[in-house]
Amino acid sequence: MSMLLEVSGVSVTFDGFRAINNLSINFAEAELRAIIGPNGAGKTTFMDIVTGKTRPDEGTVIWGEKNISLLGLSESQIAMEGIGRKFQKPTVFEDQTVRQNLAMALKNPRGPFAVLMHSKTTANAARIESIAEEIGLTQSLTRRAGELSHGQKQWLEIGMLLAQEPRLLLVDEPAAGMTVEEREKTTDILRKAAETRAVVVVEHDMEFVRRLDCKVTVLHEGSVLAEGSLDHVTSNQTVVDVYLGRGHA
């Protein structure tokens, strides 16, 4: 299977400290992946490299069927290539309704049909309904985003990212601060989203990762320590020592 993203031999040094050390990690077109690892393992730096915020000292980051090097692209060019990132804290427009937030995020086609305003508006309305359904906010479309619960705001922001039609979605600790019900709903949303794109979730919460029921990559000291099912990686003694032993289980 051809890969959507291939990170090979990447290293980053901050003031003499190797935060990412000869890291190689690949993602397929449509897959759900959890990345776990102790504090300082390099999870955030990895996402910063993929999104162009941090430039590696060595290695390659190759994207898509045209094998484009992301290292030659700016942050906005990388976003336009179809890489979306959800930060931990939700950043929705609180004074706007859920519908308005989604409408603002919609990626509009620039083809000849885009000039036909009526059909565009109708298509956008249908797309908003479909995203709202996907993130479980159909009943809240007319509510102000500021009135939503923390979990609902997170879903809205995921919906706003989905509106951009990313091929790769990077999600940072989505379960933080959520109720048990919200976590369950969030796993459903992420699993569904990963049916048609790559979704990479950085998460500390093991129960949440178990519910995602996907391939897990364990990072440690800037490299991949183990990869496979959650049961497989948690049966690895080194993983237990470096990660579970530090109280993140």
Ligand SMILES: Nc1ncnc2c1ncn2[C@@H]1O[C@H](COP(=O)(O)OP(=O)(O)OP(=O)(O)O)[C@@H](O)[C@H]1O
């Ligand atoms: N801009 C920077 N300057 C100096 N050191 C940095 C910088 N960014 C990250 N680091 C260091 O690189 C290492 C990896 O950090 P990173 O934030 O990627 O880890 P993480 O796995 O995301 O950790 P956490 O789970 O705590 O968020 C850490 O030791 C961190 O202190």
